[in-house]
Amino acid sequence: MIIDIPSTTAGGVGKRLVELREKHGAVALGRVLTLVIVVDEADAEDAIESANKASHEHPCRIIAIIRGTSRGSARLDAQIRVGGDAGASEVVVLRTFGPLTGHQESIVVPLLLPDNPVVVWWPAEAPEAPSEDPIGSLAQRRITDVAACKRPIAALHDRVEGYRPGDTDLTWTRLTLWRALLAAALDQPPYESVSAARVVGGPDNASADLLAGWLAKCLDVPVTRTKASGVDGLLSVRLDRESGPITIERPDDENAVLTVPGRAERRVSLPRRTAAECLAEELRRLDPDEIYGEVIREGLKRQHETGKTTRTKAKVRR
Structure with missing residues (x-):
């Protein structure tokens, strides 16, 4: 009515x-x-x-x-x-x-x-x-x-x-699935330290900047933010370790490929989230989001100081 x-x-x-x-x-x-x-x-x-x-x-x-x-x-x-x-x-x-x-x-x-x-x-x-x-x-x-x-x-x-x-x-909320997948991959043997990281996304993709800041804050390693021309989303993340890199590549808007050394490639669901989904997640909590605050205040600055920004043409796995 x-x-x-x-x-x-x-x-x-x-x-x-x-x-x-x-x-x-x-x-x-x-x-x-x-x-x-x-x-x-x-x-x-x-x-x-x-x-x-x-x-x-x-x-x-x-x-x-x-x-x-x-x-x-x-x-x-x-x-x-x-x-x-x-x-x-x-x-x-x-x-x-x-x-x-x-x-x-x-x-x-x-x-x-x-x-x-x-x-x-x-x-x-x-x-x-x-x-x-x-x-x-x-x-x-x-x-x-x-x-x-x-x-x-x-x-x-x-x-x-x-x-x-x-x-x-909501650019931070859109990263929830990415952050959960990365955390789960690191929570598996051989539990090695990450030496460097790289985040690839569109030039104006603020979620990629926030993800780079989050990695710099949590892992305390240099993080390269690569701006890929011709795309507007978040394309891939790479975490370098002694045994080989952990990578997540999203070739489309629904799925991603997770690669971990010593294991077969795994296709996982990683869809782009709608505004309604992100809003519903934010309404679940009414206290301050302390992690977002740390990334905004410290993580982005740390990534700029210890990492670097590069540009490339988008190369997406099909």
Whole structure:
């Protein structure tokens, strides 16, 4: 069910939510958090769809706030989605116009679920310091996605400069399967030390930079970040050891080839993760992601100081 409420106020939206709860049952019962999405009109529906999918694992109230033109008089157009149009959540879409575009937090606050955690997600462009943003300051967790920005590597630099505990980025979440596979490979005999590492990915692939930083921080070895032209994803990782290198190569968007000295090559599932999958993972924890913080603050710097950056043409195994 979708209910449009043009030219309204935050109080009017809250009153309508109460009416829906009284008429159709306790809509907000069992909601574990409030997820606030700060998004442009062009990306709004995709972001809401991803949040709806994530809400099946984390029932929540979703508030999508969309900034319209700052010209003209102040106006708030709202839309409430419940039932089949809202996944396992209730969705409140707020479109601001005129002077209201500069005071969006004043509209969001009255609609937050009382005594519940708040998570803010910027699906595309985000503030340089999310914790200092008026809406970001309301949240325990602040989720960004530099991969969706026009200049991902520059945006990643902004995340480094503006990092505060509670910040995270979906480019980091996309590495969960890669990190688990690498850790599992190292947790097998002969338990040798890694002497060097190499990460190959697209020139603007921020996940490859973060993976290189994570390896530099965890293994304390030189890590080469190779930028392969003509691709946009993460292609391969190599860990050099005395008995031979451990390598993971992903020739397509679904599978990878794991090579370990003395063993047969193994084909493993390593799909590209969707925004909904990454968002659901981030909503599982509301405490600061300390490992991400260490990689952002120390790992990237260590990789730049002890490793190197090279460029090559993409060569993918078929």
